[in-house]
Amino acid sequence: MGRRNDHNPEEFNELVLTQVEEFLTHLPASQLSLRKVAKMIGYAPSTLIHTYKNWSMLLLKVNARTLDRLMATLTPLEQKFTDPEQRLYAIAEAYCAFACKQPHLWTLVFEHKLPAGMDIPDWMQHRINQLFSLVANCLTGMNSQVNAEQTLLSANTLWASVHGITLLALDDKLSLNTNTNPNEMLVDLLDNYLLAWKSAQGEKR
Structure with missing residues (x-):
């Protein structure tokens, strides 16, 4: 019989999330279920x-x-x-390193799908917006002449590319070409993208 009232709501939430995170440190979410979590705790x-x-x-x-x-x-x-360009390179490298260190947790963020008709809660959307704001702020620091709408679009486009390289690294697809590694690809991506970004003028590039 399951135990009840052993923890207050905050303690229970911490117990559950910590247990799930511990599981995902070693195994993918596809091997986890609500019933399995309940049994573990x-x-x-x-x-x-x-x-x-x-x-x-x-x-x-x-x-x-x-x-x-x-x-x-x-x-x-x-x-x-403090230099926005150097910061963006550092952010991209740190993002890829984070994913490679915690692949199952990172993968769950992007593979998880909400039930049909359910909107992303504000508290989750806020976190997503924070991530893209880091990138957008770097782009603005390099070229403030581009309007906010285009800057956000470029931040999303650029980070989708960084995400793709990271995903390939996790899937070990980059090993098909022994002359490449994720960090080299990230640098190549940013070198070329930012060259165009820094010279962009007006509302559209």
Whole structure:
């Protein structure tokens, strides 16, 4: 029989999320389930449903903490690198390194799908916006003549490319060409993209 009332809500939430994170340190989310989590923490599955409403929301809470850790890794680079171009290179490298260090947690952030009709909660959207703001701020620092809408589009485009290189690195697809590695590809991407960005004028590039 599952234990009840052993933890207050905050303690219970920490217990659950820490256990899921520990599991994802070693194995992918595809091997995890609500019932398995309940068994690991010694509670009935119904307690998890009562707390998180559904399995998807529990995973979204895990993803939020992963993004918090990612931001905690990237944010200090704003002070370390005052030059926006150097900072962007550092952010890209740190992003890839974070994903390679915690591949299952990182992958869950992007593979997790919300149930049909469910919108991304504000607290999760805020975290996503923070990540892209780091990139957009670097672009603005390099060229403030481009308007905010185009800057955000370019930040999304650029980071989608960084994300793709990171994904290939995790899938070990880069080993098909022994002359390349993720960091070299990131530098090549940024070198070429930023060359055009720094010379951009007006509202459109």
